[in-house]
Amino acid sequence: MLTTSLTYLSTELEGPAALRLSMPATDDRVPSHFIALTDVSESMADCDKLKHVKTCLSLLLNFMTPADKFSLVSFGENSKILLKHVKAEAAAIPMIERAIDALAVNGCTNLSAGLASVREIMTEAAGSHEKVGLLLLTDGYANRGVSEPRELQRIVMRMVELYPMLSFSFIAYGTDHNAELMKKMSEETAGKYSIVETLEGAALAMGDALGGIISCLAQNVLVGLPEGTTVEGPHKVVDGNIVIGDLYAGSQKLLLLNKKQGNIFVRGAALPFLDPFNVPVTDIRIDTARVAEVDLTRLRFTCAELFHELRSGRNIDSRLLAFREALNDPFLAGNAVTGMLLAELASLEAAVEDIAQNHGITHRLQTQLTQHEVYSSAGVGVTRQIRASARVHWSDRGSPGDPGAPRPEADFEDALSPMAGPVQQRIASQMRTRSTPAPP
Numbered sequence: 128m129l130t131t132s133l134t135y136l137s138t139e140l141e142g143p144a145a146l147r148l149s150m151p152a153t154d155d156r157v158p159s160h161f162i163a164l165t166d167v168s169e170s171m172a173d174c175d176k177l178k179h180v181k182t183c184l185s186l187l188l189n190f191m192t193p194a195d196k197f198s199l200v201s202f203g204e205n206s207k208i209l210l211k212h213v214k215a216e217a218a219a220i221p222m223i224e225r226a227i228d229a230l231a232v233n234g235c236t237n238l239s240a241g242l243a244s245v246r247e248i249m250t251e252a253a254g255s256h257e258k259v260g261l262l263l264l265t266d267g268y269a270n271r272g273v274s275e276p277r278e279l280q281r282i283v284m285r286m287v288e289l290y291p292m293l294s295f296s297f298i299a300y301g302t303d304h305n306a307e308l309m310k311k312m313s314e315e316t317a318g319k320y321s322i323v324e325t326l327e328g329a330a331l332a333m334g335d336a337l338g339g340i341i342s343c344l345a346q347n348v349l350v351g352l353p354e355g356t357t358v359e360g361p362h363k364v365v366d367g368n369i370v371i372g373d374l375y376a377g378s379q380k381l382l383l384l385n386k387k388q389g390n391i392f393v394r395g396a397a398l399p400f401l402d403p404f405n406v407p408v409t410d411i412r413i414d415t416a417r418v419a420e421v422d423l424t425r426l427r428f429t430c431a432e433l434f435h436e437l438r439s440g441r442n443i444d445s446r447l448l449a450f451r452e453a454l455n456d457p458f459l460a461g462n463a464v465t466g467m468l469l470a471e472l473a474s475l476e477a478a479v480e481d482i483a484q485n486h487g488i489t490h491r492l493q494t495q496l497t498q499h500e501v502y503s504s505a506g507v508g509v510t511r512q513i514r515a516s517a518r519v520h521w522s523d524r525g526s527p528g529d530p531g532a533p534r535p536e537a538d539f540e541d542a543l544s545p546m547a548g549p550v551q552q553r554i555a556s557q558m559r560t561r562s563t564p565a566p567p
Contacts, residue, residue: 128150128345128404129150129345129393129404130148131147131149131410132149132410133146133391133410134147134414136415136421138415142386143386144386145381145384145420146350146381146384146391147380147381148350148371148374148380148382148393150344150345150374150375150376151377152376152549153344154550156341157257157341157398157399158194158256158258159337160196160197160257161187161196161259161340162259162260162262163184163197164202164242164261165199165264166201166202166241166265166266167231168202168203168232168234168235168236168266168267169233170267170303171300174301175326176266179325179326180264180300182326182330183326183329183333183558183562184227185228187333187337188220188224190557193215195214196213196214196215196257197210197215197223198211198212200241200244200245200248201230202236202237202240203236203237204235204271205240206240206241206243206244209226211251212252236268236270237271238273239269240272242283242286246289256399258399259294260294260339261293261294261295262333262336263295263298264299264300264329265298266300266301267303267304268303279308279312280308280311280312283295283315287316294316294340294372294373295312295313295317295318296319296508297318298321298322298323298333299323299494302490302491304494306493306494306498307497309498310498313505314361314501317371317373319335319336319507321335322495322511323511325541326563326564327541327562327563330561331543331555331556332509332555334557334559335543335551337554337558338375338547338548338550338554339375339548339551341550341554342549342550342551343376344374344375344397344398345373345374345398345404346373346395346396346398347396348372348373348395349371349395350371350392350393351393352369352386353386353388353389353390353391354387355387356384356385356389356391358383359382359384359424359425359428360424360427375547375548377548377549378547381420383421391407391408392407393405393408394406417458420462420464422453423459426450427464427503427506429446429450430472430475430503431503431504433447433450433475434496434499435500437488437496438488438497438500443475443479447472450472451472454468467506467544467545471499471503473513474513477513477515478492478495484516485516489516492513495511496513506544507546507547509541509544510541510542512540541559
């Protein structure tokens with residue numbers, strides 16, 4: 128199932144090395160349980176947000192099979208379990224759709240109550256081999272029940288300990304939410320943090336979440352390192368183990384190490400039967416040739432650092448110039464990750480322009496920068512390109528060929544990470560297509 132290889136990037140059998148984890152491409156899917164934890168606070172009525180969420184949840188049912196289960200939890204002033212462990216069989220679909228359609232706004236944002244309801248659902252599912260994915264969608268700050276961010280983090284981390292089969296996707300609708308909390312929860316759970324602002328964006332993010340759940344081949348994956356080995360980038364390392372989380376069909380993960388002498392082991396649980404595995408990395412080679420994937424991995428980490436520095440109020444002009452020059456290297460041309468990073472470069476440049484225009488960072492921009500930092504470093508989830516607030520469509524000022532003209536609006540659509548697995552890409556793309564209104 129899982130294949131691994133370790134390539135030393137110099138002639139020394141210590142020092143810089145690239146560890147590759149590869150999963151086979153397959154259309155086989157594991158029985159899955161999708162839990163939608165949906166914010167129904169009053170603000171979700173604004174801009175048709177709740178309407179969009181209901182549309183996307185209904186669309187998801189088209190991609191589920193009778194072997195899958197669906198649970199629906201709402202949280203507003205309080206929390207309600209509206210559906211629990213319902214099989215996505217043809218006879219049950221109308222009932223599920225009615226429950227989704229009945230979602231209605233109710234008061235404030237009691238996130239802790241919603242998480243407590245998810246724990247109730249998970250406790251009743253004890254012993255099940257289903258892969259479980261939790262999609263938490265909110266548009267604001269927790270202001271009922273437990274509202275202290277550190278306490279909410281502890282609740283989520285306790286859920287990770289209790290329910291190792293549970294994967295997390297955090298979707299924020301709009302930018303008026305606690306971005307730092309979302310960032311920390313996604314990092315602690317090896318989950319995704321996406322921001323959406325449109326119907327199509329919500330569909331893309333939910334499709335990505337479902338695609339990951341049904342194509343997950345291994346969960347709770349850890350990479351055990353020899354003592355003294357370090358890993359490049361913002362990876363979570365616990366007791367000498369890199370926390371990977373889930374691995375999806377057809378996906379690859381590249382880890383850049385400064386390796387010391389000793390063996391590397393990869394362990395986790397293989398789905399669908401949660402068979403434990405603990406395999407040593409035995410395919411070891413030396414190759415000092417330049418590899419685009421290694422360069423792009425380092426550039427992703429650089430990009431994340433730039434977003435972090437910018438939201439911390441630092442000047443990034445010189446580093447931004449170097450980043451731009453690195454991405455323009457012909458050696459990296461044509462790679463999907465290069466395209467992703469060029470879009471992130473455009474977001475960085477727009478953010479710098481926005482800060483200059485507004486003489487500081489607005490709350491909206493601070494939130495966007497936080498999410499882009501996670502997106503570029505982890506390479507997962509959905510993001511929306513940042514635009515400078517004063518920009519206008521190119522048709523209002525010159526032509527698209529003018530050097531100083533803003534880019535067309537179409538270039539600023541929601542984007543799925545190119546590092547997503549093929550099943551995630553397919554379902555996310557189909558979800559976005561089905562959510563797009565037909566032309567008049």
